[in-house]
Amino acid sequence: MTAIPLPAAWFDLEPLTGDDATVRGLLRDPAHPLVEAVRRTPTQQGRELAAGLRSAIGAHAEFTYPAEHGAVHAVAMLAAWIGPSPESIHEDLGGTVTIVRSGLGHRDDQQWHTDSTPWWRPNAMTLLGHVHLGLGFDAPATELLPLVAVDEAMAAHPAALQVLRSRPVPWRSKNFADRKQFSAPILSLDLPRWVGSVVAELDDEFAPEMRDAVAVFRATIADLSPVQAVVEPGRLVMFDNRTNLHRGPHIEPTLDRRLIRIKLGGAPD
Ligand SMILES: [Fe+2]
Numbered sequence: 325m326t327a328i329p330l331p332a333a334w335f336d337l338e339p340l341t342g343d344d345a346t347v348r349g350l351l352r353d354p355a356h357p358l359v360e361a362v363r364r365t366p367t368q369q370g371r372e373l374a375a376g377l378r379s380a381i382g383a384h385a386e387f388t389y390p391a392e393h394g395a396v397h398a399v400a401m402l403a404a405w406i407g408p409s410p411e412s413i414h415e416d417l418g419g420t421v422t423i424v425r426s427g428l429g430h431r432d433d434q435q436w437h438t439d440s441t442p443w444w445r446p447n448a449m450t451l452l453g454h455v456h457l458g459l460g461f462d463a464p465a466t467e468l469l470p471l472v473a474v475d476e477a478m479a480a481h482p483a484a485l486q487v488l489r490s491r492p493v494p495w496r497s498k499n500f501a502d503r504k505q506f507s508a509p510i511l512s513l514d515l516p517r518w519v520g521s522v523v524a525e526l527d528d529e530f531a532p533e534m535r536d537a538v539a540v541f542r543a544t545i546a547d548l549s550p551v552q553a554v555v556e557p558g559r560l561v562m563f564d565n566r567t568n569l570h571r572g573p574h575i576e577p578t579l580d581r582r583l584i585r586i587k588l589g590g591a592p593d
Pocket residue numbers: 433437438439570
């Protein structure tokens with residue numbers, strides 16, 4: 325896959341250093357000097373970026389940046405260019421911007437899932453940048469499973485597919501029982517949702533045909549070949565959370581791998 329270079333002009337400035345709170349601060353501040361710099365993006369560089377971003381919608385894309393400037397700067401600039409409104413930046417149910425640690429305690433991250441299943445409207449796009457990995461180790465690939473491939477494979481199981489498209493699942497009833505509840509199908513046309521462990525906890529409550537459909541879905545996605553994308557110094561990955569399942573690599577927690585993740589679009593409530 326061709327990676328799209330982020331505008332060189334964004335890296336003529338002092339690197340933004342800090343953490344997820346720093347990035348949230350920038351995205352909430354239209355007068356931030358780096359947001360001002362985004363508003364001065366040179367035309368040709370902006371054109372290439374616009375085309376690259378369009379190519380990520382419905383699929384995924386990779387973006388390159390000068391590694392020495394750091395991913396915090398790179399993701400902040402790209403997110404500012406995409407332009408979530410300052411009021412939409414939130415810290416609810418995982419939040420808009422987070423530093424995520426790979427490995428121990430994140431078993432769901434390493435299994436096929438979509439992001440933000442408990443959100444009323446899951447985020448549209450997920451942007452990932454490399455923050456840290458133990459010295460001397462190469463970054464392993466993040467894997468994507470395009471839902472177009474899942475749909476095609478599920479065509480062999482039309483009864484299960486019909487159930488998965490239409491039968492609502494209560495996405496907050498186990499982990500967020502105190503919040504306002506809602507239900508939505510796994511393969512909903514506009515906003516698909518999948519976290520295997522959450523669905524497994526609901527198994528007792530499902531009708532037999534739903535239980536069967538979920539079993540077929542699990543077996544189907546386990547058999548498909550993933551697409552690989554590497555988040556590493558100098559390279560960001562952005563994928564459409566509405567058209568892909570994804571999973572993180574298996575990685576030793578001792579390597580202390582940290583990524584910065586920005587969820588673009590969507591709303592927790
Ligand atoms: Fe995820």
